[in-house]
């Protein structure tokens with residue numbers, strides 16, 4: 001998919017990886033806009049708890065201001081749990097190439113999360129690049145399964 005608007009976010013435990021992926025995606029021709037929602041070193045809210053980051057990212061996608069998000073915290077789990085609280089959002093934590101692929105092709109996830117305390121930086125950067133290259137096929141056999149979730153949420 002081209003012309004993606006991608007939210008990048010983290011808590012302080014994921015900020016180094018977030019900043020590295022921001023730089024990567026700003027130079028990626030497939031990306032139209034990188035929306036860096038922080039945290040940022042030196043800012044007053046640098047210690048912002050991870051749920052605020054996941055919720056803010058999910059809301060931007062829900063409200064149509066972004067297409068996808070890549071989020072980081074210590075494990076990737078907290079920001080995924082938070083983003084999944086926003087209606088219509090499917091967020092998954094993935095640290096391997098196959099799961100990263102399936103998070104889009106099977107699950108139509110709009111949000112990928114990773115943990116700075118779990119995976120190496122170079123692998124995280126590579127997985128982020130791979131992930132934005134996948135597009136869900138609404139004609140695939142996975143679509144009816146994802147629809148169960150959207151029907152449950154009524155959106």
Ligand SMILES: O=C(CO)[C@H](O)COP(=O)(O)O
Pocket residue numbers: 011013014050073074075076077078079
């Ligand atoms: O990984 C986190 C949440 O899943 C976060 O970066 C650290 O959370 P904590 O272990 O509660 O400090």
